[in-house]
Amino acid sequence: MDAHLLKPDLENYVTHLECSATGQHYPADAVQTLSDAGKPLLVRYDLPSIKKNLSKRALAERRPTLWRYKELLPLRADPISLGETFTPLIDSRELAHTLNLDQVLIKDEGRLPTGSFKARGLALAVNLAKSLGISKMAIPTNGNAGSALAAYCSAAKIESLCFCPSDTPEVNLQEMAFYGAKTFKVEGLINDCGKIARAGAERGLWFDTATLREPYRIEGKKTMGFELADQMNWELPDVILYPTGGGTGLIGMWKAFDELEAIGLIGEGRPQMIAVQAEQCAPIVRAFEQGLDHAEPWLNAQTAAAGIRVPVALGDFLILKAVRDSGGFATAVSDAEILRTQASIAKSEGILLCPEGAATAAALIRECSRGRIRPGAKVLLFNCATGLKYPMPAPVHSFNDNQPLETL
Numbered sequence: 001m002d003a004h005l006l007k008p009d010l011e012n013y014v015t016h017l018e019c020s021a022t023g024q025h026y027p028a029d030a031v032q033t034l035s036d037a038g039k040p041l042l043v044r045y046d047l048p049s050i051k052k053n054l055s056k057r058a059l060a061e062r063r064p065t066l067w068r069y070k071e072l073l074p075l076r077a078d079p080i081s082l083g084e085t086f087t088p089l090i091d092s093r094e095l096a097h098t099l100n101l102d103q104v105l106i107k108d109e110g111r112l113p114t115g116s117f118k119a120r121g122l123a124l125a126v127n128l129a130k131s132l133g134i135s136k137m138a139i140p141t142n143g144n145a146g147s148a149l150a151a152y153c154s155a156a157k158i159e160s161l162c163f164c165p166s167d168t169p170e171v172n173l174q175e176m177a178f179y180g181a182k183t184f185k186v187e188g189l190i191n192d193c194g195k196i197a198r199a200g201a202e203r204g205l206w207f208d209t210a211t212l213r214e215p216y217r218i219e220g221k222k223t224m225g226f227e228l229a230d231q232m233n234w235e236l237p238d239v240i241l242y243p244t245g246g247g248t249g250l251i252g253m254w255k256a257f258d259e260l261e262a263i264g265l266i267g268e269g270r271p272q273m274i275a276v277q278a279e280q281c282a283p284i285v286r287a288f289e290q291g292l293d294h295a296e297p298w299l300n301a302q303t304a305a306a307g308i309r310v311p312v313a314l315g316d317f318l319i320l321k322a323v324r325d326s327g328g329f330a331t332a333v334s335d336a337e338i339l340r341t342q343a344s345i346a347k348s349e350g351i352l353l354c355p356e357g358a359a360t361a362a363a364l365i366r367e368c369s370r371g372r373i374r375p376g377a378k379v380l381l382f383n384c385a386t387g388l389k390y391p392m393p394a395p396v397h398s399f400n401d402n403q404p405l406e407t408l
């Protein structure tokens with residue numbers, strides 16, 4: 001993988017990569033993983049030039065896909081795409097009304113390719129890997145990241161391997177395998193899967209695409225921040241609740257807001273960022289409450305919301321800093337609250353949330369009653385994946401021929 005000084009086919013505004021802990025610079029025209037300090041690398045752009053060349057009006061004329069923001073993306077060639085459409089902001093009137101809030105918007109990321117927002121990150125990671133000459137990619141995954149990696153790798157003619165905790169739902173495993181990924185069940189949790197992906201990468205067998213171990217998934221995830229600002233007419237909501245596993249989306253949106261401010265598209269106001277976790281896997285909440293900059297690994301992590309069953313996050317310090325700088329906080333909800341909220345929103349509003357998305361709604365309900373979210377706020381929730389990939393209770397009625405239709 002000697003890709004040093006690869007010239008891009010497409011001019012971009014990337015100046016360099018930067019260590020998120022030490023600020024040390026690295027060249028963007030070679031394959032990169034973590035910094036020498038073992039921390040995630042962030043992509044930096046020539047923001048003054050973008051500011052000169054990009055206007056709201058020019059953006060508005062482009063198609064509603066994540067590639068709309070191409071000046072703020074690291075693309076080195078025309079993108080390999082599976083249709084990364086804008087995702088809708090659904091008004092949840094019932095939640096807003098019962099919680100006495102101005103507005104509750106649910107950004108429904110289940111509409112993306114492979115049915116989750118992992119498509120944003122992996123679209124960028126795989127496109128950049130292709131441009132930089134990588135031919136085999138591996139990922140530790142609770143389900144959605146693997147599906148997205150597998151799909152984009154197939155589109156890009158790259159081999160893919162997915163390492164999944166053994167209790168990953170069959171539907172996710174089948175999806176990865178059907179896209180052509182070599183799919184493995186591993187005894188243990190996502191961090192155990194991560195060790196395998198890392199070991200193979202260290203031997204030069206493949207590229208490790210684990211959360212924040214390469215610089216580009218975060219660049220894809222940050223498009224959530226661009227897109228929601230754009231959809232809300234460049235006014236950000238007061239509060240964002242984000243279901244936090246590895247935290248890529250939260251860190252990415254926080255970066256996106258800074259970039260938008262630097263190019264003059266938004267002002268200095270920021271939403272309160274609230275990291276939502278599950279009570280039985282809440283390392284970020286614990287670190288937040290203890291005033292720590294890093295989170296200790298969570299033992300015996302368990303939750304029905306598999307996407308946030310992440311006991312150790314490499315970007316813990318970045319999540320905690322964004323949450324604190326925003327004046328937000330971290331909070332945990334129980335699986336019972338998650339499943340109850342998911343069922344009630346499906347019935348009362350016709351919106352099928354995934355458990356992770358339902359966790360943000362459950363946290364909203366809890367924090368409104370505790371008074372940490374003020375009445376009248378404009379709130380944004382994330383439904384990060386389609387609810388259709390998760391188990392639902394079986395329907396109860398079978399039709400009986402003798403039953404009068406009037407009684408149905």
Ligand SMILES: *Cc1c(COP(=O)(O)O)cnc(C)c1O
Pocket residue numbers: 116118144145211243244245246247248249250307308354356357384385
């Ligand atoms: C990956 C995932 C998350 C967590 O996202 P991060 O940005 O990695 O914290 C939440 N929900 C679902 C459905 C996911 O797939």
